[in-house]
Amino acid sequence: MSEDQSTTRTAVAAARRVVVKVGSSSLTDGAGGLSRERLETLVGVLAERRAAGSQVILVSSGAIAAGMRPLTLAKRPQDLATQQAAASVGQGALVAAYTASFATYGQVVGQVLLTADDVTRRTHYTNARRTLERLLDLGVVPVVNENDTVATHEIRFGDNDRLAALVAHLVDADALVLLSDVDALYDGPPSRAGTRRIPQVHSVDDLAQVEIAGSGSTVGTGGMQTKVEAASIATSAGVPTVLTSTDLARDALAGADVGTLFHPTQGRGRARRLWLAHATTPRGRLVLDDGAVEAVTARKKSLLPAGIAAVSGRFSEGDPVDLVDTRDQVVARGLVNYDAKELPRLLGRSTRELARDLGPAYEREVVHRDDLVVLRGPRRRPAAPTTQKSESR
Incomplete structure (x- = not known):
């Protein structure tokens, strides 16, 4: 591991405030329904980090996926109305699962649902930031998701990877960890022989010649491209970012050489302007x-x-x-x-x-x-x- 990579990974391990994003594919079973086993495994890792003294903000996808089975939907709906219906059914189940799982570690969760409109208009933005800060002060683990039930095409974030990057800047996080079903960014399709993991990225310009694949998940919306874009948003705001699989979450949070590390490219700027640039249509x-x-x-x-x-x-x-x-x-x-x-x-x-x-x-x-x-x-x-x-x- 190079010296600069070691330094940045150490910063991730020592992060006082960390945002963790998990995708739908990491929380669901083969049929597309919510997997309590996968969710509880992730919660165990996050509760351990929280017990060690860090503040943890979880940006979790999975509401629409959690609503698919009760509504007998074989695959993720494409039309907005059915997505909103599935989210309405699934969001309660998702938060109930997190509440019960974190409770076994004596930790409390609080649900925070956001739309882009909530955090770009001046008064709404201030309120969102104040609410998250107060939850953290009270020792709560905020579980953040896009408010799919009411969001329209015009005021959607589009995917929770971008939402997580913006939340990381909103709360002045020390690190962002993006979890999915892929263990790292590779220099080509991971299934191709000879393809190698990219251990670190200093600038998205480093990826100009990299073939970045899309999403193969039937329950999620974000592919590798959205994760790279999210990492770019976060690192441009001074937040080091690790992209890896949910199975490697504990190692990533501990600063181990797993996944792909994105180094900060700029210092901290005004959070609200970052939202205006990246969260609005x-x-x-x-x-x-x-x-x-x-x-x-x-x-x-x-x-x-x-x-x-x-x-x-x-x-x-x-x-x-x-x-x-x-x-x-x-x-x-x-x-x-x-x-x-x-x-x-x-x-x-x-x-x-x-x-x-x-x-x-x-x-x-x-x-x-x-x-x-x-x-x-x-x-x-x-x-x-x-x-x-x-x-x-």
Whole structure:
């Protein structure tokens, strides 16, 4: 084991606060139903870590899978309504199983169901973070899952790997462990002769030539690609990540050379902006002139009506939208303060003018800088100042 790998794995072993994600395929039997034996084995490992003094947050898939057998579904449903019905039936069974299993170790669990909407809107985000922190302060093991029962296609995380990475940053975790039915990332399909385990990754750029396979599970949604993306999100937020199989969970948490270790690529940043970048699906697009692009990306200003050239999409106040330049390249994402029908008549006008003509309620930003995350910087500086540059906040 190299020195840097040893150092990072030691950090995982010493993590005071760790997020562990387990997939549906690791919790179900051959028929797709919930396996109490597999669940209890995992709980034993996590309870041991919790008893040793660490705080553990479990992001668990399995609600839909747990609901398949009671509903006599032979395979995971594809339509959203049936998925939500299965989740409604299965979520109770899943949490009841965790509650009973952790109780044998004298530990208490608390259910936390999230949608992307819950953690991108400002007040909801603050509440989600406060709730998780309080559960941990009380010695509870939070069991987090996406709220499949009410989530729509527009406000879904898409998979619990990404949710786990975002939760790890939300709670300032010291490590993230992604568990599945595959023991590591390989440089090709694991079934192919000569394929080798990739023990560590310093940057996702290291994987440019790696053939990453998809999911073969009939009960889960996330394949190896989603796990690599989740690791990228977590490590870009300064959280070391280990990807391995559920059978190797104890070794991974102990810092052993198992699975694939993803080293942190950046330091800690603002958690909410990470959620905006990775947990939201844009409902529309705002086309910015060059001055507005410069103001938003380089000078970290709010977006005002004067800098917007065009609007597309169907969105309401508070929805996420992409901010694009005149070449249709996305430069930022943010939560908009106007709906799609109202915004077009405001374009190109200063907030002072709008307040004079329409009332003081219109003297506000289209996207406030606190509700905005920059995804790409400007390609070039504008040739001359614009209204956005002089008025932006």
